[in-house]
Amino acid sequence: MWDALIRNLECRDILSDEERLAIQRLPARLRAIPAGGDITSEGESPGESSIIIEGFAARSKILAQGKRQLTAFHIAGDFVDLHSLLLRSMDHSVVALTDCAVANVSHGFIRQIDAAHPHLGRVLWLTTLVDAAIHRQWIVAMGRRSSAGQVAHIFCELFLRLKAVNLTAGFSYRLPITQEDLSDAMGLSVVHVNRTLRRLRMVGLMTWRDQIVTIHDLEQLKQIAEFDPEYLNLTPSPR
Amino acid sequence: MWDALIRNLECRDILSDEERLAIQRLPARLRAIPAGGDITSEGESPGESSIIIEGFAARSKILAQGKRQLTAFHIAGDFVDLHSLLLRSMDHSVVALTDCAVANVSHGFIRQIDAAHPHLGRVLWLTTLVDAAIHRQWIVAMGRRSSAGQVAHIFCELFLRLKAVNLTAGFSYRLPITQEDLSDAMGLSVVHVNRTLRRLRMVGLMTWRDQIVTIHDLEQLKQIAEFDPEYLNLTPSPR
DNA sequence: CGAGGTCTTGAAGACGATCAACAAACGTGG
């Protein structure tokens, strides 16, 4: 159950046996969220935090006229609302894009971990900083990259993040979301995303068919995305 | 010197006398950064963090073909690279948009504060979470708001943040940056930003002349921006 | 006074949105 989370953290720094054990002993309430459901809802002040065990989720904000903007994707092993520990209320919802399994841990236990294992606390904090770094990359992509560059960047990001938790096979990974989800993440229309995907497919960089993304030329994909993986902090180092 | 930072933190939670003192006793190196200069540079792994004492700064990423995207504005009292405490290297630069006064505090002292005053540590951590929340609002604005809504949102954000550190006068505040800076923040062309500002001025919502922003109708400005201040967490509450 | 930066406006064109229609895939119940 905690495999993905632990793998996620171990990409950032070495964990001691006690730290790993502390995570595995976390009392959690397991929830199954059907696709389309809310993992946490905007405006709430939950007393617990959610970790995705399985499935794909996204931070989502709905605005007037029914427009939707996703601000992040989340996958197995992601602590999606650790920040609710300190923020007064959720400024956005976290929605399940596919059926999800989610573990809920009450804030009290997280504070205990932070107190008993300061280093582990720092690594958890780090994951929220990486979330912010990912936000910044999205802003850059939305503001100043071509639509192809923006799509390419997201596929690179997901490739590395999924690889970190062992959810890739070679240069392929399962991405069971819709083009509409992707368009809401990129701030573009579905139609335009569809055409951009077609272009990437035509030039042989990547395909996304039957929910499977396959990267045919990672180097060139990175290049048109101007992708530099450093911001993901996926190299273990003392924190 | 620490006034703005303390005011900034006290908007989030009550500080004890010891906590306030711990900040005021922080050994800092004061630096003057001229407009256009780097406060911290992309790729660096600084051994200290920077707090803005005076002036306006921004997180900046330059991409090929010389395009620039700003991902956040920072003002007096902002801890601009607290995250370098845990991240391996800066994924972006922080540039001075005006002449800035910056205080540098070595990471060691920050870790000491965090160890000796866990509550203060949490409030500092909180500020990085608010940064992330601001990033998310920018993503929403860039992706799904009209250019007028996006501009309006930024002016609302800056109004509340500057007000928190006492840098507003009524419904006015000094914003000594260029339209080009603003356009790089919004991911639009200068020309378009200029026209959008004109429209906002024409309908009497706000003006920005001689570096002074004046909001003439805050309620309506908030409305077209769909601005909800909650995400800034500017209400003190126990953290 | 000249040089460079900033602001402003015009004109032309590209990129992406919207509207619309259809195809393909999927799930469900008969």
Place this chain on the structure above:
DNA sequence: CCACGTTTGTTGATCGTCTTCAAGACCTCG
């Protein structure tokens, strides 16, 4: 297992927003 409705993906045509290029006004500062 097929018929059906719904969701998702694909493509065309048209329209609007925003970009780009260009030029002039204004300002500050050497």
